[in-house]
Amino acid sequence: MTLLSVNVNKIALLRNSRGTNYPDLLYFVQKIIGRGVQGITVHPRPDERHITRQDARDIAELLKGHPGVEFNIEGYPTDGFMALIDDLRPAQCTLVPDEPGQLTSDHGWDVTGNRKLLSEVLTQLRSWQVRSSLFLDPLPALVSDVKAAGADRIELYTEHYARVHAQGAKQRMADTLQQYHDTARAAREAGIGVNAGHDLNLHNLAGLLEGGLIQEVSIGHALIVESLEQGMDTVLDRYLAITRHAR
Numbered sequence: 001m002t003l004l005s006v007n008v009n010k011i012a013l014l015r016n017s018r019g020t021n022y023p024d025l026l027y028f029v030q031k032i033i034g035r036g037v038q039g040i041t042v043h044p045r046p047d048e049r050h051i052t053r054q055d056a057r058d059i060a061e062l063l064k065g066h067p068g069v070e071f072n073i074e075g076y077p078t079d080g081f082m083a084l085i086d087d088l089r090p091a092q093c094t095l096v097p098d099e100p101g102q103l104t105s106d107h108g109w110d111v112t113g114n115r116k117l118l119s120e121v122l123t124q125l126r127s128w129q130v131r132s133s134l135f136l137d138p139l140p141a142l143v144s145d146v147k148a149a150g151a152d153r154i155e156l157y158t159e160h161y162a163r164v165h166a167q168g169a170k171q172r173m174a175d176t177l178q179q180y181h182d183t184a185r186a187a188r189e190a191g192i193g194v195n196a197g198h199d200l201n202l203h204n205l206a207g208l209l210e211g212g213l214i215q216e217v218s219i220g221h222a223l224i225v226e227s228l229e230q231g232m233d234t235v236l237d238r239y240l241a242i243t244r245h246a247r
């Protein structure tokens with residue numbers, strides 16, 4: 001089974017577009033976990049275009065009443081971001097190498113090139129007993145760098161997989177999946193956990209989860225779009241059916 005963590009960035013984006021509390025983010029967090037989802041993910045970006053730091057605090061408070069639900073906070077480890085993590089002590093912190101003005105996350109860490117920063121931040125997270133995850137391109141050769149840096153998990157950046165899946169070329173799909181599965185296997189053999197995320201959806205998720213190597217997926221953008229079309233309860237049930245049967 002793979003844990004499903006729903007990223008609620010886009011609910012906050014819709015809310016921020018009118019400057020009122022509609023949609024009410026916490027209402028939807030309650031609805032999502034009430035459907036059986038085991039994780040909530042947010043990415044409070046420096047410009048607070050969607051999730052604000054206050055949203056993160058409010059969700060952390062709400063989840064105190066739901067000990068079985070994990071909170072995953074993603075972001076670049078600035079002093080301000082790390083102060084938020086220190087305040088909230090979420091179950092997991094996913095470090096993402098994003099510049100402040102990036103439209104979205106679009107690359108994994110250069111672990112070697114950021115060795116000093118990552119080593120300090122990962123040590124800090126460990127002292128806070130916050131599980132760490134590094135956003136990573138699907139390259140098996142990077143796993144030894146991650147091990148040396150001391151991260152608990154990697155998060156496989158899955159945009160490339162999603163694009164190839166959408167194109168439908170069977171052999172290219174097989175080759176791409178092999179790359180992701182080889183990276184996941186190398187990580188698990190090194191004692192590093194494996195998460196995955198970015199541009200996953202109801203069509204491409206099952207293929208990625210084959211083999212049972214991926215412990216957690218965080219899904220937001222497509223899930224919200226699919227919910228507009230099919231209804232959130234139906235969509236959440238469909239994602240849970242896929243993740244519960246992943247092996």
Ligand SMILES: CC(=O)[C@@H](O)[C@H](O)COP(=O)(O)O
Nearest residue numbers: 009043074096104105197198
């Ligand atoms: C790290 C990752 O791939 C996503 O969680 C990303 O944080 C989504 O950010 P936006 O919702 O701002 O596109």
Ligand SMILES: NCC(=O)COP(=O)(O)O
Nearest residue numbers: 007197198199218220221
């Ligand atoms: N870490 C990936 C995530 O949280 C959501 O990414 P997306 O589904 O919004 O592309």
